[in-house]
Amino acid sequence: MRRNPERRAALVDAAIEVLAREGARGLTFRAVDAQAAVPPGTASNYFSSRDDLLTQAGGRIYERLEPDETTMTLALTGPRDKDRVVELLREMVARISAYSTGYLALLELRLEATRRPELRAVLTERIRADVEANVRIHLGSGLPGDATAVKLLYLALNWLIVERLTLPDVFSEAEADELVARAAERLILG
The missing domain is CATH 1.10.357.10 (Tetracycline Repressor, domain 2)
Structure with a gap:
């Protein structure tokens, strides 16, 4: 997993935006990458699973x-x-x-x-x-x-x-x- 804390925070913030707009079903790594305006595959390098992303969004x-x-x-x-x-x-x-x-x-x-x-x-x-x-x-x-x-x-x-x-x-x-x-x-x- 990648360790850039600023990028991780930006991805989690993007996940929050996707959750609010699209709901839990719309939360995909691809949607998070698009929301954060990062290259495809970035979110999957920072989070081990969708569950990991959901959990980190809750904390953030x-x-x-x-x-x-x-x-x-x-x-x-x-x-x-x-x-x-x-x-x-x-x-x-x-x-x-x-x-x-x-x-x-x-x-x-x-x-x-x-x-x-x-x-x-x-x-x-x-x-x-x-x-x-x-x-x-x-x-x-x-x-x-x-x-x-x-x-x-x-x-x-x-x-x-x-x-x-x-x-x-x-x-x-x-x-x-x-x-x-x-x-x-x-x-x-x-």
Whole structure:
């Protein structure tokens, strides 16, 4: 296998774009090569199999979805109230929605994971770690709400993001923003 990390990352990013546009069935080495604008056969030199490519795409999506340092600082400073929670949740929805191809590719990977145990294991581990980190950071920050509220917000907001990316006319931008605030209010304040 080739070891050029920049080329590997570009190929994985290309795979994410193909997944989002064509679905899991459209993800071939040839399609990745074309998306990355590299010579035919390049992707097959970097990945041992299609499963390897799918698994690496899943990991890369999460790297790109991570909040930046400014967002993390905001989460850990300032007032510890419902309004701060709403602000952070709105930022998260906007950040994830802005990387629409990544999130759509992740949905494809989740569906593909129902048929591929190795991919299921990787995604389960990664998503479980993400949920646990969200709970740990939230509880450690002193923001209102318990672990169950964080998990329920995770579930609710993930589906709101799915609606925004797949059926954007179901909820207007303003309505989606209001739903984030109401979900936080009800789940955190009871």
